[in-house]
Amino acid sequence: MSTGLSAVGSPFKRVDATAKVTGRARYTDDCIMPGMRYAKYVRSPIAHGYVSTIDTRAALALPGVDAIFTFQDVPDVCFPTAGHAWSLEPAKRDVADRRLLTRHVRHFGDGVAIVVARDALTAEKAAALVEVSYEELPVITAAEQALASDAAAIHPGGNLLRHSEILANEPQEAIAAADLQQHASFQTPVIQHCHMEGVTCFAYMEQPDHIVIVSSTQIPQIVRRTVAQALELPWSNVRVIKPYIGGGFGNKQDVLEEPMAAFLTLKLGGAPVKVELSREECFFASRTRHAFSVDAELGMNRDGHLTGYRLNVLSNTGAYASHGHSIASAGANKISYLYPRSAFGFDATTFYSNLPAAGAMRGYGAPQVVYALECLVDDAAAELGLDPVDVRLLNVARSGDVNPVNHKTIYSAGLIECLRKGRELFEWDARKAECVNQTGDIRRGVGVACFSYGSNTYPVGVEIAGARLLLNQDGTVNLQIGATEIGQGSDTVFAQMAAETLDIPFEHIRVISTQDTDVTAFDPGAFASRQSYVAAPAVRQAAAELRGKILAHASVMTHKPVWSLTLLNGNVVLESCPEEVVMSVGDVSMHAYYHQEIGGQLLAEVSHKTTSNPPAFGCTFVDVSVDIPLCKVTINRIINLHDSGRILNPQLAEGQVHGGMGMGIGWTLFEEMIIDAKSGVVRNPNLLDYKFPTILDLPDLECAFVETYEPQSAYGHKALGEPPIISPAPAIRNAIRMATGVAINTLPMTPKTLYREFVQAGLIGE
């Protein structure tokens, strides 16, 4: 029985659209509390060393200063900060290497003390009055320094965080046996997430043993656990509330300032204390994207068959582990679906340095390794004189393929269709034909690149999600969900799912957007493009249970057998005669609430674990013009094509793709944190000097979907949140190579990089 119109798959407007565009939506910084206090850090001006002396007297004397805490005052506890669900296996847990404040400063801006004052300005002034002297240590910014045998140890265990190797089907042999061996090295930069809403939170206490934290976080439940670990409290003593949030992109998949806010309120007798980072601090004292150095090799036969490839990754995690090695190893897991019939080798090393700490960021390692792989595949195709699209059509995943690493069958694989549809929409052949034998200053090129990406973290992480549905008197339904809306539109698609399974109008679902760890169904949060996939079964099962309860009560009311009734568009109707409206869902609800003796509030709650993780696929086609003398790249046309299974909401999906493409272009052509290699000082920690592309810097962003139906998925869908960022970079790089003949293997491809490369290639003089 259905309305004919499916709630899932329709382009509903975001449920929070009006709240956000009218300014009514309240974010963390919109919450104030009487007596609120403000904290500001005293930060290290050097990237590596020890505090020798610290003198807080002048700062404490400033009127309005409540307290100053130094590294000597914080618990002697190391805690992890990565936004991963806890693991029962100690070996799978995140590295606990961070204290609230530190004597051993490990990066420019590391926190050695913190001032709490009646207002932010006083706190800032006082922080500047804290006198600190340092004993300097050698600053390590690169792999060779970090991994040198005589390197200064950034952490007690040394600078090698972890090494791992994945091999499938003997890649070395497969590469050697191929007609062609292609090899290159690739470098990716340190960048920052630049979410609109900065890093901010506050904490207070009502009960003597219960800390409440309001935070702009993607991961309220993980924040709760980590704060408890950092302060050595029972986990239930911490409550985390997530209001509306203005973007995270992975930065807020780390536990950031919440442990500090909790520590401060605990020290100040429960007074509300706010810890808000400035934009500058976000750059050097939250998290960044890992810089990767990838040494890549592949084997390809003359017909374009990719026999095998191996990627040797060096991942620079900076001063603290945060997500640490899991970024590098996740990169491997996520791309191992792309060319499943080729042998696969992945060797990854993650090391500490004195850069700001790197953490999760949209794509989570995949952009870096896909960049390397998809550049190299393109170079091999060029070498062999093959069409890059043809080469990919030959090698990419098809339905029925088996992932060579984890041996999981790929049920839905629309990448071939994406490539075919893209080739047609983009007019690949015609455009490519226009790019041959170019001379002149401005030359054109077209490029293509593919990716695969998982739909959650299983089997690495536990994939648990929860949903609760409460039927209101008026027949509407409140949906309380552990999955966190962070701007990606998850609230809207969950409302669509509930509406579809209940068969009530979409407008009748009200999503409770705020997560509150005390009462919201458990879900570790927004990351790994997991939410729509792993929360969907909980929503669907809860909706099915509620539907059953509505029909059962309607059956009691009407004396009709429950099997004779069904729901249609918010009404109870006869299964046999759907045009016969028996009563509205609101009528059933009113009776259930208010009948003197029978019924009750109708509701359902489900906590569900997901044990499947199908890959999403997609590709980018791009047409660029390169002004060689100006070292300037102009994107003439760019289109992303995605197989994310069934598309839940075309409008929101398009938004996700546009956002990801924009960030991808930023990473490819614009963004880089400029960190002095000798001193570790961050030179451009602000949005003026850190060149982030605005809408004026971006081309029209086109996208198209190839809808497949993933059979393991509650509504046929797969991941879409992170994937759009992945393939633009190699596609653009490949187009630039076609235009100029120069294979640029260092991101970002700013004019500065292009100049260096073009000079080196002899395209322009020095």
Next chain:
Amino acid sequence: MSTGLSAVGSPFKRVDATAKVTGRARYTDDCIMPGMRYAKYVRSPIAHGYVSTIDTRAALALPGVDAIFTFQDVPDVCFPTAGHAWSLEPAKRDVADRRLLTRHVRHFGDGVAIVVARDALTAEKAAALVEVSYEELPVITAAEQALASDAAAIHPGGNLLRHSEILANEPQEAIAAADLQQHASFQTPVIQHCHMEGVTCFAYMEQPDHIVIVSSTQIPQIVRRTVAQALELPWSNVRVIKPYIGGGFGNKQDVLEEPMAAFLTLKLGGAPVKVELSREECFFASRTRHAFSVDAELGMNRDGHLTGYRLNVLSNTGAYASHGHSIASAGANKISYLYPRSAFGFDATTFYSNLPAAGAMRGYGAPQVVYALECLVDDAAAELGLDPVDVRLLNVARSGDVNPVNHKTIYSAGLIECLRKGRELFEWDARKAECVNQTGDIRRGVGVACFSYGSNTYPVGVEIAGARLLLNQDGTVNLQIGATEIGQGSDTVFAQMAAETLDIPFEHIRVISTQDTDVTAFDPGAFASRQSYVAAPAVRQAAAELRGKILAHASVMTHKPVWSLTLLNGNVVLESCPEEVVMSVGDVSMHAYYHQEIGGQLLAEVSHKTTSNPPAFGCTFVDVSVDIPLCKVTINRIINLHDSGRILNPQLAEGQVHGGMGMGIGWTLFEEMIIDAKSGVVRNPNLLDYKFPTILDLPDLECAFVETYEPQSAYGHKALGEPPIISPAPAIRNAIRMATGVAINTLPMTPKTLYREFVQAGLIGE
């Protein structure tokens, strides 16, 4: 299986004690929002009339004024305000006679306009600048005026709100057949609740169609419904949040300023608007206790057998219905358990007047009718030369008796034991013996009085309650409950119940004290002494379900059959060998949360309807000295004895009894709103002129419990919240009669009243 120590029945400290005494608990007024606006009413200085002209120009010109709304601007919708669960039967619904603002002013201080400004002082100043002229109507303050055939109609339907009659076993005949017929008339005053925290709320919007109200209310779900009705919105468009609250005593069992706050934020584009009443406004513009006039008659045989009684009640509900006639009729229902073997007649009339609107207040009609009945029983005993305790022992309810009105069997009845225990503890016989043949200025007397009181509103109202339990990782449990903690200690006893049924330590239960109608399990709220009784089955059933889930998961973990395991003091133990700790509940929880494939968050939620309503019983013994020339009563000793079934928490129960006795003494000897009979003006609307007893004015308050076990109750308990207020008044009055020979039938028995009565009785000269 049990710990030997029972969580229910133990004197645990209130779960909110520390939060409250340290000032950490946050109440409605502790919440502020950026951009908050403040509203102040323009109130009528006359008690009855029409607005002729209203001029807001001068007020609007005041800088800082955002808007002014008059009766012309509000929806033309009448809404009810009583805190009753909705009814499917229209005849059972509350009277909808109130608009947000009114042209027809019906009491001193009725609201004709409201100013919204950037701060409260500006709003107040602007309100004073609104120029209003009135056309005056006759002011009605008493029954004879209200019910006169030519009376001015306060509401379109006239001034008779409702009349009802209950008869059981032909009371007129039973009274006539007795040896003695006793008759008297009784008057009770208008009083006010005087909760510490005033009437306050604020409202704001985040979404275009969703109003959020934060309010100090006993009844968040009813506020939600009523606001929606007042503004003609779907009920789910309103969300009500109840923070900690500083007392309500029934005043906040009315929907007070929430509809206005919601209206204002709606008009102001969602800006937060606060509506807070001053203490003065609480007196004349919130709710009061109904003044009753009771004409009472009984028949008693020479042996003390009460053959029957009838009470004719005139209830003055003031300007608006609020709870209206249900107060008077509830009084009958609640006392019909007291003397179940006597014929019973109850005739009640509720009328409108131009007094401030009366509503619910602790006892809900029972104090007034028990006062009349228990005075009259005492007078008859005195007339017949019988001991008042003996007379009651002869007539009061025993287990197995059947209520003559509703024909319900009384299973637990400890009143006989209360009287016997009280007689002994109080040394009734010795004290009474000291009170004979007194002369002199100061004379002593002893008095006794009994009461019965229901445990909820069934079958008049629907009794629905909900509870949700979530197991935390550390083995503690969050209890989210619809029942509202308003200072009575309900959070604490619910934690005890959950601890007992789960068999985990009390300290491991964390109660979510805030109700939020969007997510909290449905419960209409705190009234009718219902909460511990009607929410207990929901807590017990949810706890039993959660217990089952914990054991089932432990069984999966341990490969032991589920029947071999049980819970003991927070651990899973072997049923057969309880000292064998298999693992902690925390261990089970961690595994359920974080195992890669099985388990999930363990939780349970239950919405439950209660269809039993057993009566609580009790009595007061009091010893007073009366200084006849000074017209001053001193309480030498007072003790309340209660049968409330099993006592959930002796310390909290004692607190409830002390509070009720103190309020009861206030009503008996101190409190009265002085309202000018001609003008309807309230003369003492403040805590200086309204003589409210403080701790210095009260005697030591003693109490004792007779524990019975009510078999219909989830934990054996019955009502205790309101009962302690009921019997002090007649007991004190009866003691004064014994001391002075003067039967004072008007409350409060202030020196002013005593002077009038003593002069009339010839005890003192004029």
